[in-house]
Amino acid sequence: MPRSPSSPGRDSWGSTSTDAAPPRTLVVGPGAIGGYVAARLTDAGWPVSVVARGATLEALRDRPLRVTDGGVEGEVRLRVVADPAEAGEVDLALVCVKSFDTEGAARAVRPALARGAVVLSLQNGVGNPAVIARECPDAAVGGVAVYLGCQRLAPDHVVRRPSRDPSTGRLRDLLAGGGAGAPGAALAAVGAAVGVPVRVDNDPAAALWTKLVANVCLNTVTALGRARVGRVFAEPAAVELMLALGREVVAVARAAGVPVAPDAAEAYIADARRRLPRDGGSSTLFDLENGRRLERDALVGAVVREGARLGVPVPVSRACDALLRLNEAPSA
Structure with a gap:
């Protein structure tokens, strides 16, 4: 044509x-x-x-x-x-x-x-x-x-x-x-x-990594807890887990030379607490609930891989990645 x-x-x-x-x-x-x-x-x-x-x-x-x-x-x-x-x-x-x-x-x-x-x-x-x-x-x-x-x-x-x-x-x-x-x-x-x-x-790298902070915080915890937003924010330990995950994403991004804000995890949690609907969830949670393949490898899995490549410790991401793997279908 x-x-x-x-x-x-x-x-x-x-x-x-x-x-x-x-x-x-x-x-x-x-x-x-x-x-x-x-x-x-x-x-x-x-x-x-x-x-x-x-x-x-x-x-x-x-x-x-x-x-x-x-x-x-x-x-x-x-x-x-x-x-x-x-x-x-x-x-x-x-x-x-x-x-x-x-x-x-x-x-x-x-x-x-x-x-x-x-x-x-x-x-x-x-x-x-x-x-x-x-x-x-x-x-x-x-x-x-x-x-x-x-x-x-x-x-x-x-x-x-x-x-x-x-x-x-x-x-x-x-x-x-x-x-x-x-x-x-x-x-x-x-x-x-x-x-x-x-x-x-x-350069879209900072935008993509900042969004990854949000995805890893929310998607990982809602999926592992099989919980909606309101329930997650009502549990202080779950909020601390989101913060720990987000801080690891920031550490990996900055080690890679991507100018993500140092407080991106804290900023996301504060914003999400105000903005997200209580009955909302995440794409990973919805995929899990409907038996679909998870994007684990591109989200928390990417943090684990890049952390290993750059020598940045990401123990919380590594543990959550392992647990999400257990929730994936055997063929995923």
């Missing part, structure tokens, strides 16, 4: 032209984040194709995606494909699969990328952009830390619970990172279309 003259491409992502056509976009993995973003981009008039498989593919081919956004119900009919090749040539790919599927997803996406295409990882973990860049060497690749409060209740139903400052009502959801040049410009365009605040960083 020839590239449209108005298609962004690597050299024109930063263009502010108001008549530029939206980028032809491929969303890989219509889970909680991917489904929500695909729906909102479709609503905004972007030409979006969604790569799905299994029950999700069947459900979204059969009926619209139901979106509950801040209590408001809606339905969006998505263009769903089983193979990226069915989407034609795309200018932007958003990888939203679980981290253990990143390599395969990136390899499948590569033939569909137009010249100058951007690929953004909207995933948990810190290693996904490097995996994507290895599989898609001609693309401009960026990593995004996603704070959207999304959960998938069924293959055809995603829920977003926006986070707002309790005193001002200001939206606190955020897409952060991206990277210099085309990835950052693409992230800004996505945020504007979806209606979510964006912070573009020339």
Whole structure:
């Protein structure tokens, strides 16, 4: 398929032209984040194709995606494909699969990328952009830390619970990172279309590692305790465990030269205590409850690996990683 003259491409992502056509976009993995973003981009008039498989593919081919956004119900009919090749040539790919599927997803996406295409990882973990860049060497690749409060209740139903400052009502959801040049410009365009605040960083590493602090704190403890947020914060020992985990993430990040704030763990715990719904959980807890494979290896497992590589002691992360392994399915 020839590239449209108005298609962004690597050299024109930063263009502010108001008549530029939206980028032809491929969303890989219509889970909680991917489904929500695909729906909102479709609503905004972007030409979006969604790569799905299994029950999700069947459900979204059969009926619209139901979106509950801040209590408001809606339905969006998505263009769903089983193979990226069915989407034609795309200018932007958003990888939203679980981290253990990143390599395969990136390899499948590569033939569909137009010249100058951007690929953004909207995933948990810190290693996904490097995996994507290895599989898609001609693309401009960026990593995004996603704070959207999304959960998938069924293959055809995603829920977003926006986070707002309790005193001002200001939206606190955020897409952060991206990277210099085309990835950052693409992230800004996505945020504007979806209606979510964006912070573009020339180097997304700090954003990704700061999000890892949050993921390791909350995901690990809610999953191991099989407990929702309210119960976790009501137990002082559980809060101390989250702090210990978060501090180890910070220590590893700073040893790696990533400028994560020294008090990132304390800041996250204080913010989460105020902001998170009492009946909320984490993606790892929901995966565990539904018998799905866990992202352990990309979250607390990454802290253990990087700690060993850098000579940073992470005894709490190591113990929790071992316990989470016991909760994984034997084939995981």
